[in-house]
Amino acid sequence: MIHEAGVAVSTKPESAITLSHVSKRYRHFALADVSLDFPRGTVVGLIGPNGAGKSTIMRIMMGLVAPDSGAVSILGQPISSNEAAAKREIGYFSEDIRLYKRESIGWHLQFVRSVFPGWDDDYAAQLLSRFGLNAEQQVKGLSHGQRVKAVLLLILARRPMLLILDEPTNGLDPVARHEVLTELMRVVEDENRTILFSSHNTQDVEKLSDSITFIDRGQVIASRGRDEFLEQWRRIRLQVPADWTVPGLPGFRLESQFRSQRVLSSDHFDQVALDALQASGATLEGVERMTLEEIFVSSVMRGREEKSA
Amino acid sequence: MNTQAIGILFLKDLYLSRRPLFAYFAAGVASSAISVVPQPTLAFAGFILVLTVAIGSGMHLLGELLLSEGSDQTRTFILSLPVSLLDYSVAKITVVLTTFLVPWCTMLACSLVLTAVLPWAKAGAIPVLLVIFLELLAAYALQLVTAVVSQSTGWTIGVMVACNVFLNLFLMTLFQNPEVSESMKGTVPAFSPLIVRIIAIEVAFIVVALGLALAMQVRKRDLV
Numbered sequence: 001m002i003h004e005a006g007v008a009v010s011t012k013p014e015s016a017i018t019l020s021h022v023s024k025r026y027r028h029f030a031l032a033d034v035s036l037d038f039p040r041g042t043v044v045g046l047i048g049p050n051g052a053g054k055s056t057i058m059r060i061m062m063g064l065v066a067p068d069s070g071a072v073s074i075l076g077q078p079i080s081s082n083e084a085a086a087k088r089e090i091g092y093f094s095e096d097i098r099l100y101k102r103e104s105i106g107w108h109l110q111f112v113r114s115v116f117p118g119w120d121d122d123y124a125a126q127l128l129s130r131f132g133l134n135a136e137q138q139v140k141g142l143s144h145g146q147r148v149k150a151v152l153l154l155i156l157a158r159r160p161m162l163l164i165l166d167e168p169t170n171g172l173d174p175v176a177r178h179e180v181l182t183e184l185m186r187v188v189e190d191e192n193r194t195i196l197f198s199s200h201n202t203q204d205v206e207k208l209s210d211s212i213t214f215i216d217r218g219q220v221i222a223s224r225g226r227d228e229f230l231e232q233w234r235r236i237r238l239q240v241p242a243d244w245t246v247p248g249l250p251g252f253r254l255e256s257q258f259r260s261q262r263v264l265s266s267d268h269f270d271q272v273a274l275d276a277l278q279a280s281g282a283t284l285e286g287v288e289r290m291t292l293e294e295i296f297v298s299s300v301m302r303g304r305e306e307k308s309a
Numbered sequence: 310m311n312t313q314a315i316g317i318l319f320l321k322d323l324y325l326s327r328r329p330l331f332a333y334f335a336a337g338v339a340s341s342a343i344s345v346v347p348q349p350t351l352a353f354a355g356f357i358l359v360l361t362v363a364i365g366s367g368m369h370l371l372g373e374l375l376l377s378e379g380s381d382q383t384r385t386f387i388l389s390l391p392v393s394l395l396d397y398s399v400a401k402i403t404v405v406l407t408t409f410l411v412p413w414c415t416m417l418a419c420s421l422v423l424t425a426v427l428p429w430a431k432a433g434a435i436p437v438l439l440v441i442f443l444e445l446l447a448a449y450a451l452q453l454v455t456a457v458v459s460q461s462t463g464w465t466i467g468v469m470v471a472c473n474v475f476l477n478l479f480l481m482t483l484f485q486n487p488e489v490s491e492s493m494k495g496t497v498p499a500f501s502p503l504i505v506r507i508i509a510i511e512v513a514f515i516v517v518a519l520g521l522a523l524a525m526q527v528r529k530r531d532l533v
Contacts, residue, residue: 063394064388064532083394084393097385098383100383
């Protein structure tokens with residue numbers, strides 16, 4: 001148990017990242033009482049709309065932003081008291097990161113190599129080749145995709161135990177995105193390494209992640225295993241009589257309505273719920289699986305409706 | 310504090326500023342040499358050039374090494390490496406000070422040596438030269454604190470302008486003082502009580518300003 005800023009953090013040895021009641025207030029945005037625990041060796045996707053707080057959470061994890069309250073522990077150590085030691089095991093990518101534009105990729109490789117004793121020269125050379133980068137090239141001449149790949153190269157070649165990647169595929173063309181995702185898939189094969197990455201692209205998250213956390217307006221709205229999400233959520237199409245209302249079933253939300261057709265979504269769909277719907281006078285037209293993007297949108301909208309109710 | 314990390318960051322910044330550093334070193338040597346020629350107009354132009362190099366190099370290096378890290382977003386890259394805020398702050402303030410001291414020390418040394426050895430120069434001017442150079446260093450320390458605290462080019466330029474106005478008033482007051490102007494005509498450097506007092510105040514101001522810059526930087530909570 002580690003006590004930090006008046007908050008007791010239970011740090012399990014198997015935890016890669018633990019956030020305990022973390023809050024951070026800005027003028028127009030607040031991260032409110034966020035608690036998360038990601039085990040080691042997992043790939044976690046963080047999904048949220050623009051301005052949801054994904055980047056703030058990641059900056060807090062890196063010690064770049066101090067929370068107003070709460071505690072953060074990385075690989076079993078509180079980040080606030082062991083910032084430098086914790087960062088030795090973390091590879092952090094963010095859209096905010098810029099390299100020195102007048103220097104070459106090779107200069108950056110040498111510089112980062114001087115900081116990390118465990119730097120893997122062979123892997124760095126492989127990544128240069130796979131990413132189609134030229135070590136002699138100056139950073140100011142790189143395209144967005146090449147810059148992203150150069151930063152990822154600098155992160156991956158030090159073989160960190162934890163990767164925190166903030167929107168690594170954002171703005172990449174399909175080929176660059178494929179290259180980046182393929183490389184991340186290779187990293188995922190190492191079961192000891194933990195990856196937390198955020199993205200707008202739910203397909204990327206679905207492809208890589210073991211577990212997924214949805215965040216909206218500074219709050220965690222859902223966090224569970226990817227397969228659990230996909231298994232539990234269903235879209236239900238119904239034909240209903242004129243005076244029909246949605247029965248009070250937990251976890252059901254009216255998605256849309258057109259004439260006598262109603263479309264509901266639910267993360268608690270089972271036979272009991274189906275029986276209750278039919279007992280209410282509705283005729284079942286179909287039950288469909290939902291994509292991660294649909295589940296995300298539905299979760300966000302439900303959260304917002306509950307808040308405004 | 311991780312001295313190895315501080316050393317790596319220090320050398321990185323020194324390398325990144327190598328070109329302007331060399332240019333200011335050369336400009337410092339040239340302007341100091343011009344400031345001691347026996348022709349009064351040219352010597353005055355050289356003195357103005359010395360002040361210009363000191364002020365220009367200070368502003369340039371503060372912008373290049375400290376303020377641009379925020380706007381160019383290279384600070385996030387550096388802070389993602391295994392360095393603590395204290396390591397980063399010590400390295401940054403040390404390198405920003407060191408790079409300024411390169412032209413400053415060059416010009417100070419050239420001016421003092423040339424004034425002492427050239428037959429037409431008055432060695433009595435040496436204490437006043439020391440006072441002027443320390444004033445330039447104190448002004449730089451103040452701009453450094455401003456840059457660290459505000460992270461704003463606008464505020465730093467504003468303080469630089471105020472420092473330049475103060476420098477003019479300071480020089481005018483200094484040269485109009487009969488004790489100082491008389492001692493400047495002597496052939497032997499004489500450190501009058503007034504000169505010693507001014508030097509002591511300048512040194513104390515520099516030490517406090519640099520300490521304040523480090524303390525303010527380390528207290529920051531949000532770094533990006």
